Amino acid sequence: MDVNQYLEIFLDETKEHLESLNAQILNLEQTPDDADTINEIFRAAHSLKGMAGTMGYKRMQALTHDMENVFSEIRNGSIKVNSNMIDTLFQCLDALEEYTNNIQASADEGTNDNQALINQLNEYLNGGGAQEAPLKAAEKEAAPADAEAAKWKEISFGEHEKHVFSEAKKEGKQVYGMDIRVQETCILKAARAFLVYKAVEEKAEIVVCNPSAQDIEDEKFDLEFSLIVISENPLDQIIAAAKNVSEIESVTGGVVDIDTSEAAAAETEAEVEAEETRPAAVAAQTTGAPAKQAEKKSGKPVVNRTVRVDIEKLDVLMNLVSELIIAKNSLVSASSTEIGAGSGVNEHIEYLESVTTNLHESVMKVRMVPIESVVNKFPRMIRDLSKKLNKKMELYMSGEETELDRTVVDEIGDPLMHLLRNSADHGLESAEVRAQRGKPAVGSIFLDAYQDGNNVVIEVRDDGNGIDVEAVKAKAIERGVITPEQGDSMSEKDIINLLFHAGFSTAKQISDVSGRGVGLDVVKSKIESLSGDVEVKSKLGEGSTWIIRLPLTLAIIQALMVIVGGEKYAISLGSIQTIEDISPSDIKLVQNSEVIHLRGTVIPIIRLNKELDIESSKSPDENMVVVIVKKGEKLAGLVVDELIGQQEIVIKSLGKYISKCKIISGATILGDGEVALILDANALI
Amino acid sequence: MEQLKVAEMNEINEVMNETIQYIVIKLGDEQYGIDIKYIDNIVRMQHITRVPKVANYLKGVINLRGEVIPVMSIRLKMDLPADEITKSTRIIILKLEQHGTIGIIVDEVKEVVTLSTAEIEKVAYDGQEGKINFINGIGKHNDELISLLDLNVVAMEK
Numbered sequence: 137m138d139v140n141q142y143l144e145i146f147l148d149e150t151k152e153h154l155e156s157l158n159a160q161i162l163n164l165e166q167t168p169d170d171a172d173t174i175n176e177i178f179r180a181a182h183s184l185k186g187m188a189g190t191m192g193y194k195r196m197q198a199l200t201h202d203m204e205n206v207f208s209e210i211r212n213g214s215i216k217v218n219s220n221m222i223d224t225l226f227q228c229l230d231a232l233e234e235y236t237n238n239i240q241a242s243a244d245e246g247t248n249d250n251q252a253l254i255n256q257l258n259e260y261l262n263g264g265g266a267q268e269a270p271l272k273a274a275e276k277e278a279a280p281a282d283a284e285a286a287k288w289k290e291i292s293f294g295e296h297e298k299h300v301f302s303e304a305k306k307e308g309k310q311v312y313g314m315d316i317r318v319q320e321t322c323i324l325k326a327a328r329a330f331l332v333y334k335a336v337e338e339k340a341e342i343v344v345c346n347p348s349a350q351d352i353e354d355e356k357f358d359l360e361f362s363l364i365v366i367s368e369n370p371l372d373q374i375i376a377a378a379k380n381v382s383e384i385e386s387v388t389g390g391v392v393d394i395d396t397s398e399a400a401a402a403e404t405e406a407e408v409e410a411e412e413t414r415p416a417a418v419a420a421q422t423t424g425a426p427a428k429q430a431e432k433k434s435g436k437p438v439v440n441r442t443v444r445v446d447i448e449k450l451d452v453l454m455n456l457v458s459e460l461i462i463a464k465n466s467l468v469s470a471s472s473t474e475i476g477a478g479s480g481v482n483e484h485i486e487y488l489e490s491v492t493t494n495l496h497e498s499v500m501k502v503r504m505v506p507i508e509s510v511v512n513k514f515p516r517m518i519r520d521l522s523k524k525l526n527k528k529m530e531l532y533m534s535g536e537e538t539e540l541d542r543t544v545v546d547e548i549g550d551p552l553m554h555l556l557r558n559s560a561d562h563g564l565e566s567a568e569v570r571a572q573r574g575k576p577a578v579g580s581i582f583l584d585a586y587q588d589g590n591n592v593v594i595e596v597r598d599d600g601n602g603i604d605v606e607a608v609k610a611k612a613i614e615r616g617v618i619t620p621e622q623g624d625s626m627s628e629k630d631i632i633n634l635l636f637h638a639g640f641s642t643a644k645q646i647s648d649v650s651g652r653g654v655g656l657d658v659v660k661s662k663i664e665s666l667s668g669d670v671e672v673k674s675k676l677g678e679g680s681t682w683i684i685r686l687p688l689t690l691a692i693i694q695a696l697m698v699i700v701g702g703e704k705y706a707i708s709l710g711s712i713q714t715i716e717d718i719s720p721s722d723i724k725l726v727q728n729s730e731v732i733h734l735r736g737t738v739i740p741i742i743r744l745n746k747e748l749d750i751e752s753s754k755s756p757d758e759n760m761v762v763v764i765v766k767k768g769e770k771l772a773g774l775v776v777d778e779l780i781g782q783q784e785i786v787i788k789s790l791g792k793y794i795s796k797c798k799i800i801s802g803a804t805i806l807g808d809g810e811v812a813l814i815l816d817a818n819a820l821i
Numbered sequence: 822m823e824q825l826k827v828a829e830m831n832e833i834n835e836v837m838n839e840t841i842q843y844i845v846i847k848l849g850d851e852q853y854g855i856d857i858k859y860i861d862n863i864v865r866m867q868h869i870t871r872v873p874k875v876a877n878y879l880k881g882v883i884n885l886r887g888e889v890i891p892v893m894s895i896r897l898k899m900d901l902p903a904d905e906i907t908k909s910t911r912i913i914i915l916k917l918e919q920h921g922t923i924g925i926i927v928d929e930v931k932e933v934v935t936l937s938t939a940e941i942e943k944v945a946y947d948g949q950e951g952k953i954n955f956i957n958g959i960g961k962h963n964d965e966l967i968s969l970l971d972l973n974v975v976a977m978e979k
Contacts, residue, residue: 703871748873788889790872790882791921793976797874803882803889811870811884 142327143243146191150236153180154229155509158516161225164210165519168217178207183382184232190331190381193245196235202257203228215260223523224256226516300343301392304366312340312371314363314389316378326353328383329361335377340367359385364392449502456495463488500692504539507585507594510549511536514556514583521560528578529564531556535585540592544666544686548594551659551670555596555682556581558656563600563680573677575599591668592688597681603674605631612637632672636660664818667710693787695804695814697780698763701750704812705776706785706804711817713764713771715779720757732762732773739764741773742820747799753777765817772821787814840937843960845967846913846927848896853927854934854960854967855913861922862914863930866906876978883924885914892924895975899955904928920976934967936960941969 160177167173181204188196203225209215231250238246301311314336318328329352336342344364347357367374371389378387467484511533518531540548564570564579571577582597605628612618612634618626636656663670667687674680687693687710695706696715716734723730723741730741741762745752754760754777762773785804790797790813801816843854844863862885869881869892878897882889892912896904904910909929916922941958957971 750871750873790889791891793891793920793923794872794875794879794882797872799874800872803870805884805887805889809884810868811882811889813870813872813882 142191142331143239145324145327146187147236147240149187150184150232153184154233154236155512156180157184157229158226159512161222161229162515162519164217165219165222171211174207174211178204178211181207186380186382188235190335193235193239195247195249196232196245199228199231199235199250199254202254202261206257206260209261221260224253224260226520228253228257300366309366309368310371311343311392312365312367312374312389313392314365314375314378314387315360316363316387317360317385319383319385320359325357325359328381329353329357331381332378332384332387333363335381336363336365336374339369339374339377340365444505445502449498452498453495453502456491456498459491460488460495463491496692500541500688501539503542504688505542505545506537506539507545507548508536510545510552511583511585513549514552517553518556518560518581521557525561527560527564527566529560529581530578531581531583533583538585538587538592538594540686540688547662547666548684548686551662551684552583552594552596554656554659555684556583559596559598559600559680559682563598563602565601569601587688588685592686594684594686595681596684597679599679602676602678602680603632603635603672604676608632608634632674635672636670693785695783695785696763697783697812698744698761698776699753699778699780700744700748700776701752702777703748703750704780704806704810705744705748706783706812706814707763707765707774707817708814709782711765711767713766716762716764716773718760718762718773720760734764734773737771739771739773741775743775744815745775745777747820765821767818767821770821772817774815774817774820785812785814840935841941842933842935843967843969844913844933845931845962846911847929847931848899848927849901852931852965852967853956854936854969855915855972856969857933859915859917859972860913861916864912864914864924866910866912866926880926883912885924888922890914890922890924892926893976895925895927898975915972915976917972917976919973923976925975934960934962936962936967 157177157180160173160180163170163173164177181200185197185200185204188194188200206215206221206225210217215221228250231248231253234248235245238244304311316329316332318325333342333345333349333352342363342365345352346362346364351357352361365374371391375387375389378384463484467481467488470481470484514533515531518529521527522529559581560579564581565573565575567577570579580599582595584595584597586593609618609623609626609631612631613620613623617634617637623631636659660670663684663686668685670682670684672680672682694709696709696712698705698707716732718732722732724733725731726738730743731738732741733739743752760775761777761779762775764771764773766772787802788804790800790803798819799816800813801819802814803811804814806812842857844857844860846853846855864883864885867883869883871881872879872891878893878895880892880894882891884890894904896902904926905928907928911927911930912924913927913930914922914924940962941960943958944954944956955970955974956968957974958969960967960969
């Protein structure tokens with residue numbers, strides 16, 4: 137048992153607190169007098185401080201401590217919220233986030249003291265006057281618990297402890313008893329207790345623990361537990377350390393009078409208990425240190441990626457698994473009863489099929505998380521941008537609860553941020569232009585997410601200038617992306633799509649918001665790597681809309697199974713346009729490459745057997761099966777030997793060991809246990 | 822002085838007595854040992870799905886209880902004659918920190934031996950140019966020699 141065990145909880149909670157702080161501070165700026173908001177902020181900051189402290193992250197603790205002071209002054213009404221202060225507080229949150237990221241990567245908070253921020257915070261405080269008052273008030277709240285009988289006094293000691301106590305006395309140390317009470321709402325009592333244990337251990341030596349450390353670890357205690365400790369530190373320091381742990385309701389204590397407890401007679405039971413406790417504590421100390429070192433060495437993040445799952449979703453899964461077992465059992469019994477064999481089996485197989493399909497869907501749902509976690513940081517970003525660009529703007533979001541696969545949600549943040557920045561910087565006009573055009577002074581940016589069939593659509597919309605097609609064309613010609621002749625023959629849509637071309641930026645001035653020529657092409661490639669696509673609709677003078685379309689899940693696709701030279705391959709149905717039966721005589725040569733002329737379009741032909749280095753099993757004069765696939769506007773015909781049919785397949789990675797092969801995007805396991813490779817039509821075109 | 826020596830001797834003995842278990846496999850006529858801690862599984866030869874456009878020693882992928890695992894021919898990797906698939910051919914599934922899970926094809930799996938460090942002779946790199954040394958030691962067991970494979974070298978991409 138060591139602190140690392142709680143690292144995950146710590147990181148999770150810290151992130152939650154930071155998120156809520158971000159949201160609440162934004163709120164605070166809008167409604168500076170709202171008591172609920174400030175209380176919420178105060179609570180979050182206080183928990184953060186306590187958690188950082190117990191985990192031993194001193195810098196993080198120091199920074200949150202000063203933030204908390206500012207919040208408590210605001211709560212008391214002795215300082216007023218102003219925009220500068222909000223800026224500083226946001227910077228503090230950024231700094232805290234940095235600490236958190238460091239901790240996640242290496243279990244260490246890093247070395248940045250953020251002294252400048254702390255100084256700034258203290259300036260606000262000094263401007264506001266009285267400082268220490270609120271903290272004391274908080275302590276007073278906890279005090280009444282004293283009224284209850286001190287539980288630690290009930291602990292009796294054996295010979296061994298008495299000996300230890302008298303030794304300690306000789307060394308000038310004191311023996312204290314403490315009662316710790318955790319809040320009733322606390323979920324992880326054992327973890328909290330351990331953190332208290334750990335915090336106290338730093339200040340003192342724990343001799344007796346009631347109930348035993350083992351019981352506490354197993355959560356075999358009510359809300360209270362007692363400790364007998366030996367320390368040279370004053371009692372209030374130890375109590376303060378214990379109180380720093382969040383969700384602890386109260387900590388009380390006093391000096392143990394050894395003589396009286398001696399009189400209380402030695403009960404053997406207590407002795408046994410104490411014997412158990414001590415080795416456990418020692419073991420915790422010794423194992424803690426090397427584990428931490430080992431983790432520091434490896435460069436990997438110390439915490440695994442997790443998904444928080446709604447218990448209901450797990451219940452559904454559980455039910456399906458039990459149904460699966462029933463289905464299996466009925467199959468077994470059907471196969472063992474000879475009579476009527478054949479008729480019953482089909483029925484059972486159908487049942488089994490419906491169970492597996494449902495199971496499938498439910499597991500996918502477990503992987504789904506709302507995009508909330510990503511989009512929640514955007515209001516804050518727009519606020520910062522608004523200041524930086526000196527434009528008034530407001531972000532309106534809808535559909536934050538829309539769910540996407542966890543892997544997609546993790547990746548979608550950056551592209552969305554790019555698009556929002558783009559809208560803020562290039563899209564929205566300056567205040568003067570807006571006034572001239574008769575638009576409201578405050579620009580609006582919309583972020584809407586919704587589900588559309590098997591896709592999730594995220595739209596970023598602004599009521600700004602829209603895309604100036606002529607300007608884009610001129611720029612593209614100037615950059616040499618297209619020739620003037622090409623420009624004349626291109627449709628408006630094609631020209632707008634040039635924005636996604638690498639190295640293209642229409643911003644006249646390079647600002648640090650956007651306009652470095654990386655951006656839209658990165659957005660496009662990122663979204664394409666997630667098997668999605670992005671398009672733009674724009675009207676000059678009225679605004680533009682960026683539409684991102686993403687598949688609900690990445691792990692399962694509908695695919696067409698084909699045979700090439702005796703091997704089975706899968707092609708994603710999403711990229712297939714049509715399937716044609718072509719006679720070899722229809723193939724024409726254009727610039728030495730094979731094409732077919734199909735309903736008015738010329739389509740290049742790719743012979744898959746050549747791409748896959750295998751002999752085709754068909755003779756050259758037979759009719760060919762050509763699968764027409766598309767990538768964007770481009771089409772290509774893939775020549776295959778045979779079609780098997782459509783199938784739902786689960787995508788498995790080939791692993792990094794075989795990653796060189798570009799045209800294979802993964803593998804899948806077929807019904808007979810064989811592995812089939814998935815062809816990446818995009819890479820072939 | 823005397824005491825110090827005894828302590829030193831004990832320490833040396835301790836090092837000497839450290840034992841490692843190896844699985845002995847056959848490639849052609851030679852016996853090789855694979856450290857058992859890297860072995861995840863040993864499975865019978867099964868259909869391997871070819872992956873196009875990869876190095877010749879990568880034979881393809883197999884399905885191991887729902888996971889897709891790459892399989893390589895250690896013979897081709899070591900420039901030995903190609904595998905002859907017989908009844909005793911096995912695929913050994915290795916779990917390596919650096920390279921993940923990989924299967925290697927061996928002619929036969931013989932036995933498990935326990936070698937103490939005293940029975941292992943380190944081989945120095947022989948310095949022949951252009952030749953990769955796949956072996957990091959030779960073990961002696963019952964008058965037989967077992968070449969101990971350096972799995973990280975075996976798995977390394979050429």
